[in-house]
Amino acid sequence: MKTISKQIAGTVMAIFLLVGSVGCAFSTNNSISFTGGNDAILMTTKEFSTSEIKALVVNTSGGSIQVDGSAGSKTTVEMHVRPNNNRNLSKSEIQEILDRDYEISIVQNGGTIEAYAKRKNKTNWRNGISISFRVLTGTNVTTDLNTSGGSIRIANLNGRQNFKTSGGSLTVSNVDGQINGKTSGGSIKAKNLDGDIQLSTSGGSIRLENLSGDIEAQTSGGSIKGDHISGNLYAKTSGGSINFDNLSCILDAGTSGGSATASFNELLGAVNLTTSAGSVNLTIPRNSAADLNLKGMRVSTDNLNNFNGTNSKGKLTGTINGGGHQISASTSAGSVNLRFN
Structure with a gap:
């Protein structure tokens, strides 16, 4: 079986998909600029040593997931939050909702990063929030990704990749290995x-x-x-x-x-x-x-x-x-x- 060469440009791809209309601009320093009054807000960033990370498990019930295997020595996990129903909430107001209604975890367990956002109780969608994860990690990392309310995008990875969404599209590029992707709505x-x-x-x-x-x-x-x-x-x-x-x-x-x-x-x-x-x-x-x-x-x-x-x-x-x-x-x-x- 031939090996498809990685087509990675000199700039690292930084693409982030969110439920709803999220405007974003891409720059050559891996940053993402969100525009618009109700766009996603970066709430949390955690760093890990790329050399230690072999697997990634991400679960969220209301947002999108992006994984890019173009990291250097530091693996970063970002959690972005966007209010549903076009509500205009401050960062502190979003944090109150997170503390009250959600269980959030971003931890390293051995060679695996586990990131998840779970609702503690049932909430009306209109009054809820969409929680999305963006991960910049190493190339030789396996993934297990699941969301019921957003799109999934993965790129520049080797190994087993398993990803599933019930409410969004799938985009996968520059990946070698065992690839299993499913969506019910995109x-x-x-x-x-x-x-x-x-x-x-x-x-x-x-x-x-x-x-x-x-x-x-x-x-x-x-x-x-x-x-x-x-x-x-x-x-x-x-x-x-x-x-x-x-x-x-x-x-x-x-x-x-x-x-x-x-x-x-x-x-x-x-x-x-x-x-x-x-x-x-x-x-x-x-x-x-x-x-x-x-x-x-x-x-x-x-x-x-x-x-x-x-x-x-x-x-x-x-x-x-x-x-x-x-x-x-x-x-x-x-x-x-x-x-x-």
């Missing part, structure tokens, strides 16, 4: 990943760029789009189109509610591309040796070189260039189009 963006990758959402689109390894991407409510993917790719959606470009991978992809398109730079194994309610568009290298099994209301192809088989009544079966990798494409309500590059 989109997923993944870029420059290498490893065992599992990404799923019940309510948004998925965008994949420059991925390598064993990859699984699933959504029940959006499209899936990918570019420059190698290894093994499994992709399924129940409510959108599939569009892949610059593939060098084994592919098993399907949708129940849109078109399915895949373009290959190189055939490395079996290809299965299906839809129930749209067309299938498949592009493979001209010199490919393959076994073809194409089914649709109509099957259209470029001129087939060294083809041995049949093509009639919406079904094409046979071999090209003597046969090789299995290529299957099917649709119940559209055409199948095979092209060569």
Whole structure:
């Protein structure tokens, strides 16, 4: 499995996602400037020795989580708080709410940093606050991140990364290792990943760029789009189109509610591309040796070189260039189009 090079610029990325509309500006000294009367307020900052930190556990019920593995000798954990319902509260007023209604902890336990924000009692959301964590740590750190009310962003890490949200998007970039991300209410963006990758959402689109390894991407409510993917790719959606470009991978992809398109730079194994309610568009290298099994209301192809088989009544079966990798494409309500590059 190839290793994707880290694309870290000379400035350290400092991106922080919060529930609601949070305006922010980014500078080259890792600082974040929040603008607007009701934006998040930095309430707590704690520092740890990066060389001691091997794992990170973060839990919050009302805000976002960001982890960046570009730290130097000091690992920092920041807790930012934003009043819900556009209320304008002072820092002291927010601290009163934290002391009264929440249990907050940011501690080091062995080689693990544990940070969490838990409600002590039930409070009306409109009168509550959103508590978000931003962590700048070392590269070789595993994570276990969970929030029920915000987005998660991780970047520049090696190792096992496990992250889940019930109410926000996922953004993951420049990560190598075992990656497992889930959201029930947002989109997923993944870029420059290498490893065992599992990404799923019940309510948004998925965008994949420059991925390598064993990859699984699933959504029940959006499209899936990918570019420059190698290894093994499994992709399924129940409510959108599939569009892949610059593939060098084994592919098993399907949708129940849109078109399915895949373009290959190189055939490395079996290809299965299906839809129930749209067309299938498949592009493979001209010199490919393959076994073809194409089914649709109509099957259209470029001129087939060294083809041995049949093509009639919406079904094409046979071999090209003597046969090789299995290529299957099917649709119940559209055409199948095979092209060569």
